[in-house]
Amino acid sequence: MxxxxxxxxxxxxxxxxxxxxxxxxxxxxxxxxxxxxxxxxxxxxxxxxxxxxxxxxxxxxxxxxxxxxxxxxxxxxxxxxxxxxxxxxxxxxxxxxxxxxxxxxxxxxxKEILPTIAGLPDYYGKSLFSCPYCDGWELRDQPLVIISERPQTFHLVKAVWNWSHDLLVCTNGHQVLTKEQHDLLRQKGIEVVEDRITALLGKQGQLERVVFATQGERERRGGFVASQLLxxxxxxxxxxxxxxxxxxxxxxxxxxxxxxxxxxxxxxxxxxxxxxxxxxxxxxxxxxxxxxxxxxxxxx
CATH class of the missing domain: 3.50.50.60 (FAD/NAD(P)-binding domain)
Incomplete structure (x- = not known):
């Protein structure tokens, strides 16, 4: 048949x-x-x-x-x-x-490949997400982190800006932003940390802190992650x-x-x-x- x-x-x-x-x-x-x-x-x-x-x-x-x-x-x-x-x-x-x-x-x-960061799977889908159109409303006006090693980092930051202006951009040791993009984000009051992330800390899937290799840590309540899609x-x-x-x-x-x-x-x-x-x-x-x-x- x-x-x-x-x-x-x-x-x-x-x-x-x-x-x-x-x-x-x-x-x-x-x-x-x-x-x-x-x-x-x-x-x-x-x-x-x-x-x-x-x-x-x-x-x-x-x-x-x-x-x-x-x-x-x-x-x-x-x-x-x-x-x-x-x-x-x-x-x-x-x-x-x-x-x-x-x-x-x-x-x-x-299929998606997440950045290799200790603890990331514990928060993904609970307080860290991939799509601001899907989950931005629930995170609106909160201090958020954007974790991205991908070329579309700047585009993602601009998209998330619609839901919250309190943003921290983390590239996990990668340099994916141009000087012009760095300057524009700085003008918007957005901090960029290119240091490697050593840990994500929180409880029961709720993100509380992002820990860096050499630049201390920052408090965050959630955010978005750019993954590689295949x-x-x-x-x-x-x-x-x-x-x-x-x-x-x-x-x-x-x-x-x-x-x-x-x-x-x-x-x-x-x-x-x-x-x-x-x-x-x-x-x-x-x-x-x-x-x-x-x-x-x-x-x-």
Whole structure:
């Protein structure tokens, strides 16, 4: 049996795509090993009617709604192989099972690599976050730290400035700011410490102090961390999907990649900001692209 679409990834993009395709009477298999990048997230924000919802609750609601559509089949298993086989795509799971689909939607998301700092994982997702649009409101007007070794440090500082003007920028021993950026931050009253961070201190996930190798320590109540983001699966490269300068998959407005029959949505595109509502919307658009292209095939 060949299904209309195999969706790799059961996050908001993959699930919303499954919903739209199910309502379009398309046969769909969703492969999801339930290892989301936002596993540490306590609440999800910015999604109208679902603001503040816990990720596992959102997931449960999504599965409940999708279950109304009998043509959508959920496969709670990791995919280890994906290749084109004649006029279809062959999907191999870690259990050794093989499935075939006319089209593939990549919603596998990203994996993030945090700066190597003692104690950072204890605070990440509790008082240190990655996206100010997701968690800035909860940290508004507090003394915050921005930890970044990445080239986008200055951009992140400007973004967080909207929620708090009491900022401390830490580059953990890296020089990622230009002299002009240093000068501008100084004019705004923003301290920059390029010394290496030796520890983050606090209680029960609540950050209290940032400790440096040679420059003492500073009190902070929370903040944001810039992590390195990489594609979570190897299939984008193996299939030959084109990537942008940031490493995100390039698509048209309906999720089509440069590879016929392969679509992408969600965080795989590295769209900014990385919000649930944006990922879900991308899944809906990609599903429309899949359905439109399958319909065109049927009229040939």
């Amino acid at each position: 060949i299904v209309d679409c195999a969706i790799l990834g059961g996050g908001p993009a993959g699930l919303n795509a499954a919903l739209v395709l199910g309502r379009a009477k398309r046969s769909v298999m969703v492969f999801d090993d339930n290892r989301p990048r936002n596993a540490v997230t306590q609440e999800t924000h910015g999604f109208l009617t679902r603001d503040g919802i816990k990720p596992h609750e959102f997931r449960a609601l999504a599965h409940q709604e999708i279950s109304r559509y009998p043509s959508v089949n959920m496969q709670p298993v990791r995919v280890i192989g994906l290749r084109r086989a004649d006029n279809a795509f062959e999907i191999t799971t870690e259990k050794g099972d093989r499935f075939f689909a006319q089209t593939v939607l990549l919603a596998t998301g990203l 594609q979570a699966s190897p299939f984008t490269e193996e299939l030959g999907c084109q990537l942008n300068a940031m490493g995100g998959i390039i698509t048209d407005p309906l999720g089509r990649t440069n590879i016929p029959g392969v679509y992408a949505a969600g965080d795989t595109l590295l769209a900014v900001p990385h919000q649930l509502i944006i990922a879900a919307a991308g899944g809906s658009s990609a599903a429309a692209g899949v359905n439109a292209d399958l319909t065109e095939r049927e009229f040939l």
